[in-house]
Amino acid sequence: MTLTLSPTDALHGWIILDKQEGLGSTQAVSAVKRAIRIAGLPKVKVGHGGTLDPLASGVLPVALGEATKLAGYALNSDKVYAFTLAFGAETDSLDREGSITAQSDKRPTREEVESVLSCFRGEIHQIPPVYSALKINGKRACDRVRAGETVTVKGRDITIHELTLDDFSPDQATFIAKVSKGTYIRSLARDIAHKLNCYGHVSYLRRLKSGPFTSEQAISLDKLMEMAQAGKLYQMLLPLTAGLDDIPALAVSSDQAKALRQGQKLIGINAESGLNMAMESQIPVALIEVTGQEARVLRGFNF
Secondary structure, eight states, rough: OOOOOOTTSSSOEEEEEOOOOOOOOOHHHHHHHHHHHHTTTTOOOESSSSSTTTTEEEEEEEEEEEGGGGGGHHHHHHHHEEEEEEEEETTTTBBBSOEEEEEOOOOOHHHHHHHGGGGGGGGEEEEOOOSSOOEEEEEEEHHHHTTTTOOOOOOOOEEEEEEEEEEEEETEEEEEEEEEEEOOOOHHHHHHHHHSSSSSEEEEEEEEEETTTTTTGBBBBHHHHHHHHOOOOOGEEEGGGGGGGTTHHHHHHHHHHHHHHHOOOSSSOOOOOOEEEEEETTTTEEEEEEEEEEEEEEOOOOO
């Protein structure tokens, strides 16, 4: 499931950025667009597969061309984070950039921290931060707070697949967490501190993995620009199908591919139920959903 690219091809695939602290996700997308212009490559649609706060660093999948049709699936994937909970003060934003709202001299022991982690594994109910991009009546919660409004954010059920203590000192603890979509690490940190009868905030946050994409695949913006200036930006591109490594490929005939490209259903398909990537030779045709022996198109690709 790979695509062979040359410098003259349009870009359809993924660039995995190692986003630096202080940079917003939208700014990172703009930087990728700039790199494409510098490389002299054809203009394509660009979008990211999962927002990272400016405070956070790490894996930010950026979809190009036809891969942008799969960005929603990247958003829905599990993520892995490393984060540090600094004890002593809670802030309004639940991270180091906010204003202090509560303080305590209490510092938990390593044993106390480890003893509460089981309370946060599995499906839990979580209240997102008021400083978030969640929409309330069409307007972001953080914008309403900054405008002086009192904001109440509804809780949600999320899943913490894994949560381990990675490092500990009297004033802070660092964790590794594998979480479902919709999880706010800042809220998780707040709730861990409250369970320990103290206060805390996130002082460090790094995304190690987003769906199938890992930090080993990620490149810095400096490296991206270096490759763009050298005319080698296409070498940084992962294939469109890299975002769907856990989805089986289904070989289709040219007639079946034509039908799928026209949005038609396929009847009599012998394939695993659920999501499949229909492929004509090595060319992605469509992301399809198979039910029984019937396949319908979820996302079609223009190759």
